[in-house]
Amino acid sequence: MNKEETRKLIISKLKKLGEELNRKIEAEQSPSITMPTRTLSNAYFDPKDRLIKLGDKTQTRNFFNVGQSKKFMQTSLVAAEIKKLLEQKQPSLSTRQLYYILKHSIEGTKENTFDDQATESDPVIEDIEVTIDALRENLGLEATPSGVISGELIYDDLKTGDTINCSKMGSAGAAIPPNTEPSSIKFKTCKAKYILVVEKFAVWNLLNQSKFWKKNNCILMTGKGQASRSDRRLVARLNKEFKIPVYVFADMDPYGYYIYSVYKQGSINLAFFSEKAGCPDAKYIGLKVDDIKKFGIKKSNFIKLNDLDLKRIKEIRNYDWFKGKEWQKELKALKDFGYKVESDALVSKSIQFTAEEYLPKLIKAKDFLP
Amino acid sequence: MNKEETRKLIISKLKKLGEELNRKIEAEQSPSITMPTRTLSNAYFDPKDRLIKLGDKTQTRNFFNVGQSKKFMQTSLVAAEIKKLLEQKQPSLSTRQLYYILKHSIEGTKENTFDDQATESDPVIEDIEVTIDALRENLGLEATPSGVISGELIYDDLKTGDTINCSKMGSAGAAIPPNTEPSSIKFKTCKAKYILVVEKFAVWNLLNQSKFWKKNNCILMTGKGQASRSDRRLVARLNKEFKIPVYVFADMDPYGYYIYSVYKQGSINLAFFSEKAGCPDAKYIGLKVDDIKKFGIKKSNFIKLNDLDLKRIKEIRNYDWFKGKEWQKELKALKDFGYKVESDALVSKSIQFTAEEYLPKLIKAKDFLP
Numbered sequence: 037m038n039k040e041e042t043r044k045l046i047i048s049k050l051k052k053l054g055e056e057l058n059r060k061i062e063a064e065q066s067p068s069i070t071m072p073t074r075t076l077s078n079a080y081f082d083p084k085d086r087l088i089k090l091g092d093k094t095q096t097r098n099f100f101n102v103g104q105s106k107k108f109m110q111t112s113l114v115a116a117e118i119k120k121l122l123e124q125k126q127p128s129l130s131t132r133q134l135y136y137i138l139k140h141s142i143e144g145t146k147e148n149t150f151d152d153q154a155t156e157s158d159p160v161i162e163d164i165e166v167t168i169d170a171l172r173e174n175l176g177l178e179a180t181p182s183g184v185i186s187g188e189l190i191y192d193d194l195k196t197g198d199t200i201n202c203s204k205m206g207s208a209g210a211a212i213p214p215n216t217e218p219s220s221i222k223f224k225t226c227k228a229k230y231i232l233v234v235e236k237f238a239v240w241n242l243l244n245q246s247k248f249w250k251k252n253n254c255i256l257m258t259g260k261g262q263a264s265r266s267d268r269r270l271v272a273r274l275n276k277e278f279k280i281p282v283y284v285f286a287d288m289d290p291y292g293y294y295i296y297s298v299y300k301q302g303s304i305n306l307a308f309f310s311e312k313a314g315c316p317d318a319k320y321i322g323l324k325v326d327d328i329k330k331f332g333i334k335k336s337n338f339i340k341l342n343d344l345d346l347k348r349i350k351e352i353r354n355y356d357w358f359k360g361k362e363w364q365k366e367l368k369a370l371k372d373f374g375y376k377v378e379s380d381a382l383v384s385k386s387i388q389f390t391a392e393e394y395l396p397k398l399i400k401a402k403d404f405l406p
Numbered sequence: 407m408n409k410e411e412t413r414k415l416i417i418s419k420l421k422k423l424g425e426e427l428n429r430k431i432e433a434e435q436s437p438s439i440t441m442p443t444r445t446l447s448n449a450y451f452d453p454k455d456r457l458i459k460l461g462d463k464t465q466t467r468n469f470f471n472v473g474q475s476k477k478f479m480q481t482s483l484v485a486a487e488i489k490k491l492l493e494q495k496q497p498s499l500s501t502r503q504l505y506y507i508l509k510h511s512i513e514g515t516k517e518n519t520f521d522d523q524a525t526e527s528d529p530v531i532e533d534i535e536v537t538i539d540a541l542r543e544n545l546g547l548e549a550t551p552s553g554v555i556s557g558e559l560i561y562d563d564l565k566t567g568d569t570i571n572c573s574k575m576g577s578a579g580a581a582i583p584p585n586t587e588p589s590s591i592k593f594k595t596c597k598a599k600y601i602l603v604v605e606k607f608a609v610w611n612l613l614n615q616s617k618f619w620k621k622n623n624c625i626l627m628t629g630k631g632q633a634s635r636s637d638r639r640l641v642a643r644l645n646k647e648f649k650i651p652v653y654v655f656a657d658m659d660p661y662g663y664y665i666y667s668v669y670k671q672g673s674i675n676l677a678f679f680s681e682k683a684g685c686p687d688a689k690y691i692g693l694k695v696d697d698i699k700k701f702g703i704k705k706s707n708f709i710k711l712n713d714l715d716l717k718r719i720k721e722i723r724n725y726d727w728f729k730g731k732e733w734q735k736e737l738k739a740l741k742d743f744g745y746k747v748e749s750d751a752l753v754s755k756s757i758q759f760t761a762e763e764y765l766p767k768l769i770k771a772k773d774f775l776p
Binding site for chain 2: 148184336
């Protein structure tokens with residue numbers, strides 16, 4: 037769907053929501069909005085699709101209910117403002133900017149529409165996303181992106197009319213835009229055979245300098261740690277639209293594993309987004325405990341697991357999406373090994389080791405964790 | 407100086423450092439290295455150049471001194487490794503990767519060369535920077551960049567051979583590369599009349615979507631909060647080489663002021679870098695306390711100053727580079743006003759207010775803080 041069609045579709049969905057309320061008011065019924073519940077207890081891991089999803093519990097917000105009327109008012113305000121901004125074809129905003137637009141004292145009272153962004157307006161925005169089944173980027177609300185990308189990918193930026201060739205972006209790579217939805221970014225060509233997602237910028241930088249993406253015909257991306265929304269959607273879209281596999285190169289520690297899992301099946305707190313941004317077939321190509329011996333990683337590169345690491349390992353072992361036997365085995369092996377190893381440490385083998393030996397060997401042998 | 411000349415110059419400086427040590431050993435003297443002291447007490451604000459600088463105190467590290475011999479060994483190791491990597495024309499690394507390369511047990515002992523990056527190898531890298539008067543980027547050590555830039559600027563990326571046109575980078579803008587030294591980035595053309603540095607990505611995004619840089623013939627940059635090294639050097643180089651002014655659009659709070667001051671005169675803990683990355687003529691174009699009334703910013707956009715804010719205001723008032731009467735007046739006014747206002751909040755006036763009224767008015771009237 038193109039930009040204009042998306043805009044019109046969202047407006048019509050929001051309009052329908054408002055008309056529904058009007059109808060109830062005219063019929064002298066209590067106006068109410070029913071929407072999927074976004075509580076953690078309504079998020080679950082779907083073992084068939086291998087994605088974190090939102091369950092089918094719903095909640096209703098009634099205007100004539102003391103406990104619900106403020107939230108009802110806030111939901112109506114946010115929906116109406118988003119509709120107005122889309123109708124006016126305004127530029128996209130951050131959720132903080134929307135909060136500032138909507139925050140004011142209610143006439144004749146000392147009551148504010150909103151007093152806090154994180155606990156009031158942001159949750160309402162997420163409510164509207166799930167109610168009308170649309171990502172916030174399509175509602176004109178964008179988050180700060182963090183990632184960069186290089187490789188044989190060309191896309192049209194529908195917002196500006198520019199064509200971006202990710203193989204000609206120099207030592208910086210192409211910045212990932214704040215909105216990577218099909219209504220904003222249209223892929224033209226992608227010659228890559230796979231996507232290598234690198235946790236850390238320093239590792240990406242090393243691979244980019246040696247033109248790893250060119251020699252290995254891949255797309256080389258980093259989210260600089262935990263990826264932002266548009267980074268994840270970009271990877272998921274490339275994975276889906278070009279049917280190319282995703283390999284995630286993260287640290288051998290519970291944080292690296294978790295970053296990998298977010299690219300793969302998403303996260304519980306953003307379950308609705310995870311359904312659309314996950315890559316259920318992604319593989320982990322970071323170090324495994326077995327690799328330490330196999331590749332002769334020296335002890336001076338080990339970092340002792342601390343209490344926080346051990347606690348995190350325990351937590352991760354209990355996540356449904358880490359319940360497969362390979363990951364259970366790996367998590368136990370890490371705990372028994374007692375040390376974590378960062379992906380940066382591979383340079384101590386040799387500066388070319390990551391690009392010329394480690395990654396090609398593992399990819400050729402399909403030596404991944406699922 | 408081009409890439410190759412820079413590389414050779416650094417190698418020759420490091421070689422000279424080693425030869426000096428050799429000479430002392432052959433003359434049966436204690437080998438020692440003398441370098442500028444990087445302690446906070448040796449950093450100062452130079453009111454003439456209006457930059458934070460490193461003073462002229464020096465320190466000497468002797469091999470035959472129990473308290474200095476480990477640091478001496480570490481300094482020699484880092485210098486030798488950097489020289490080797492440059493001679494081999496290796497890709498640039500992060501300081502963490504260099505740490506991993508150098509960390510090992512000393513033969514026949516249980517002693518490690520390095521046990522910690524932040525307190526051991528990073529300070530030694532900074533020592534070498536000041537000793538041979540070269541930024542670490544030219545030593546082949548790059549940091550993670552954070553910023554993006556758009557506008558009528560074209561540069562050659564000397565590392566990859568690509569030409570980057572910052573006016574054709576779509577809604578993402580051009581990612582700022584990890585190395586923006588003249589040996590890595592060569593400016594071709596810059597048609598802009600000034601550089602607008604925006605603290606927050608959301609504000610940059612709004613201005614970029616309305617092509618503010620095109621309508622106002624400027625360069626539009628954000629460091630996404632506190633800027634990284636290469637972001638700052640890029641701004642400083644544009645400022646110097648094209649003789650165009652720098653306006654910093656930050657929040658009306660002590661953190662925004664401080665971010666501005668780092669672009670302008672640098673910071674105490676990186677005094678050596680600050681001399682090369684500062685823009686002493688930069689101006690603050692964020693909200694001033696007077697503007698609140700002038701532009702009718704509504705009270706719902708104010709955020710009460712908390713204890714931390716008040717403490718930070720007090721600290722900033724005592725910094726030498728905030729001692730000018732305009733800033734002293736402004737800091738007092740903020741404290742008396744009792745509220746901070748974020749740059750994001752301007753959207754509540756209207757979405758176009760920042761781009762079409764606030765910024766053009768202030769720039770036309772030269773209504774800045776120094």
